[in-house]
Amino acid sequence: HDENQEELIDYKFFCFHGEPRILQVTQSKNGKKEVGYFNMEFLPMPFYTGKIKPDYSQFSKPACFEKMVGIAEKLSKDIVHVRIDLYCINDRVYFGEYTFHNAGGIVRFSPPEWNGVLGDMIELTKD
Numbered sequence: 001h002d003e004n005q006e007e008l009i010d011y012k013f014f015c016f017h018g019e020p021r022i023l024q025v026t027q028s029k030n031g032k033k034e035v036g037y038f039n040m041e042f043l044p045m046p047f048y049t050g051k052i053k054p055d056y057s058q059f060s061k062p063a064c065f066e067k068m069v070g071i072a073e074k075l076s077k078d079i080v081h082v083r084i085d086l087y088c089i090n091d092r093v094y095f096g097e098y099t100f101h102n103a104g105g106i107v108r109f110s111p112p113e114w115n116g117v118l119g120d121m122i123e124l125t126k127d
Helices: 065-076 113-119
Strands: 010-016 019-029 032-038 081-089 092-099
Touching: 010 065, 019 065, 065 081, 065 092
Parallel strands: none
Antiparallel strands: 010 019, 010 081, 019 032, 081 092
16 A cells, blocks of 8 residues: 555455465545456456456556465465455555455356356365
């Protein structure tokens, strides 16, 4: 978080059996909320929520990214699926929350085939 930033940026790691697979970044710039989805190389994913595709030029990889990935791995160990919310403030990582049902499980992704692709990441039979 720096003085040019309007609000804290939320980094929400979608983890499956201790493996962060998807990162949702939620930020506000110029009074506009932006939500983008990234893989673990911080490359944009080909899906989105809401009515408008995000402007990925408005997002930047946080200084704490690798540290956050490691923390998300540890916190999600032995959990079938959980979203781990973290913050990067002055190069330090802060924990937000565990979320077991992202948006209550009712948010739809676009294009629609991604609802199934993401749902298939949950392996209920994995030991």
